[in-house]
Amino acid sequence: MSPVHYVALSVILFVIGGVGVLVRRNAIVVFMCIELMLNACNLAFVAFARMHQNLDGQVIAFFVMVVAAAEVVVGLAILMAIFRARRSASVDDANLLKY
């Protein structure tokens, strides 16, 4: 299989994740869509690492995974704090900073 196929698949997954971030309003689902986008990037990294026959792409994908894990931990903690204050996980309800 050519890396083009893998990169095309990663583009498709990235766009689907982007649509999810734009459309969904449950904050947890928005987070999941962000995870989907990060995974799509990782797939492209691994495909390019194979194409170039070196492991740098895989190392970068590994770092992306670590950063994604940290992001999820902090994001979900923020979500919990908001849920405790507002009793809602919808991104529409956290609008106090608007005024």
Next chain:
Amino acid sequence: MSHTLAAAGHGGTNTDLIAEETMFWILAVASVGAALAMILVRRAVHCALMLAVVMLSLATMYAMQGAPFLAFVQIIVYTGAVLMLFLFVLMLIGISSADSVVETIKGQRMAAALAAIGLFVLLALVIGHAAIGPAPPANADNGVNNLTGLATLIFTTYVFPFEVTGALLITAALGAMVLAHRERTSPKPSQRDLAARRVASGQLAPDPSPGVYALHDAADRPALLPDGSTSELSVSETLSPRDPSTEPRFVPLGEPVPVTAASDEQSGEREAIPGRADS
């Protein structure tokens, strides 16, 4: 130990071309379908399941592309840890929290679809213009030496990003603790306070457990009082809004107990009530 792991990784990546092609198309269809389902289903738990499908497909693709270490990290860290964290928070927030379908911003979906098409066309053009060469087979460099090669790179070329990653993880852990911590605004009630409160409330005994004297002892079945009416106290408050129609039938002694098919049907109806999950 590392040698055997690397050998196992090599064995997993040594697929011939037709097998790889077949696997790719199966996994591609599965992952794209699951990703689409993820943004289409309304319940957050179903989204998490679909995300698990996507992540496992991608892990298999990593293994096919000569990245056995990343494949296992994907399964262990993403599917094992991150997704479980998502599910934990989902359970804390409420399993039935689903998106409402009304648009708060007018034309948001249309704008999102336009943006998605624009992004897709842009990225597709970039890929079309990029010189992406043919794939060399996943050979020994990528297979057997995957672990040692990754370790060498991480601890030589990328040692500074690696250290920064450690700092990031510590900061994230501290941040999560700070955010999740809740200051106690009132002194902690002692046992004496609790006893006084219980006496003042007029109810000394604990609440009746669900299902007492009812046909089922499921947690959503209210207990029956001696006169045959139900006790609202016995069902958890989070369960009662789910099924206001639950009426355990009181069967007097000596009459045949009805078979549970009727109650199963009733619970099936309960599952199908739409609109109760709006948050």
